[in-house]
Amino acid sequence: MSQVLTVMLVAAEASGDSLGAGLARALKARLGDGVRFVGVGGEKMAEQGVQSPFDIAQLSILGIIEGVRALPMVKRRVAETAALAAREKPDIAVLIDSWGFTLRVAHALRKLDPKLPLVKYVGPQVWASRPGRARTLAKSVDHLLSIHGFDAPWFEREGLPVTTVGNPTLIRDFSTADPARLRAHIGAGATDPILLVLPGSRPAEIKHVFPPFEDAILRLKAERPNLQIVMPLAATVAGMVKERIAAWPFPVHVLEDATLKDDAFAAGTVALACSGTVTTELALAGCPMVVGYRLGPVSYRLVMLVFKSPWVTMFNIAAQDMVAPELLQTDCNGPMLASAIADRLDSEEMRRIQIEAQFQAVAKMGRPQVDPAELAADAVLKVLADRAG
Incomplete structure (x- = not known):
């Protein structure tokens, strides 16, 4: 191992970019100038010194058919990632979420350097679909950092060592969020209802999910002129969404500042959210929501053949109940x-009941006692130490 530890971090989506940035911060806190980072990531990882050779937005692929169509591009990006590793010669590689892309990267790196320790950060949800992926992953990497305690047995019985670090979303602290600051920023009155709209972080989600979201917003705004529309946007899709809403006949408050996003989560009367990590964040902030999601029709049929859970929202799965309504595929339409949003805007009691149920459901997911990024950093250094020993 070189005197300065070289860590390769590879993330292909916004959520993975956040995980990678947190891990990089935790490693720098321990090693200071004794660590450097290379790899693939987004804006947050770039702030920690990871200079990505390409824009990861193009890898945010949604759906099986779309994935097949994108395969030539994905293979090119895998080759570029392997070439980066060949140049930089990392001491360890951490491959974050994004099953299809990072599995291919794992195989490419293993071929390039069979001795390079490979760590997967976030395992595939084998408890919900395709349990065979546990065996595939066990053959492809040396260690798994899991964000859910119930993941470990699935992989350990295939011989893959697992460290459960916890879900970093669950340590989000909204205690300093200021709803009044958000209202002042957007010029909203004290009693104006606020609809948060979170259309996803992948370009393909904007393609499939945004049209029914747009229809719903236009219907609600026509009936409720004082309804404030607030959109906290991920950097990966901000440009696309801004183009789509530019012609709307009313103002939309687009938020890209992290502090204002927290304020918005705390200030929202109701949220319309694309299924994903953001639903857990909204629940932690105490915002009731309606969850929507769409895939291409063929991709949806194929996914439903293997997806075993009756719910897609993580806290609904934890609660084993429809705590927040999920309107999926053909049900994800404007009317x-x-x-569903109007019902919640009109009933304070319905909002109160849902908020409490969301809190209880999130509690079942298990709030980490230690920052998961710290545990992930410890695990990465232990993998290296064990290999050196």
Whole structure:
């Protein structure tokens, strides 16, 4: 191992970019100038010194058919990632989420250097679909950093060592979020209802999910002129969304500042959210929500053949109940979304009951006692120490 530890971090989506940035910060806190980072990531990882050779937005692929179409591009990016490793000669590689891309990167890195320790950060949800992926991963990497305690047995019985670090989303602290600051920023009155709209962080989600979201918003705004529309946007899709809403006949408050996003989560009366990590964040902030999601029709049929859970929202799965309504595929349409949101805008009691149920459901997911990034950093250094020993 070189005197300065070289860590390769590879993330292909916004959520993975956040995980990678947190891990990089934790490693720098321990090693200072004794560590440097190379790899693939987004804006947050770039702030920690990871200079990505390409824009990861193009890897945010949604759906099986879309994935097949994108395969030539994915293979090119895998080759570029392997070439980066060949140049930089990392001491360890951490491959974050994004199953299809990072599995291919794992195989490419293993071929390049069979001795390079490979760590997967976030395992595939084998408890919900395709349990065979546990065996595939065990053959492809040396260690798994899991964010859910119930993941470990699935992989350990295939011989893959697992360290459960916890879900970093669950340590989000909204205690300093200021709803009044958000209202002042957007010029909203004290009693104006606020609809948060979170259309996803992948370009493909904007393609499939945004049209029914747009229909719902236009319906709600026509009936409620004082309804404030607030959109906290991920950097990966901000440009696309801004183009789509530019012609809307009313103002939309787009937020890209992290502090204002927290304020918005705490200030929202109701949220319309694309299924994903953001639903857990909204629940922690005490915002009731309606969850929507769409895939291409063929991809959806194929996914439903292997997906075993009756819910897609993580805290619904934890609660084993429909705590937040999920309107998926054909149910994810303007009239049905607008109706579910209107019910909550009109009933303070319905909002109160849902917020409490969301809190209880999130509690079942298990709030980490230690920052998961710290545990992940410890695990990465232990993998290296064990290999050196």
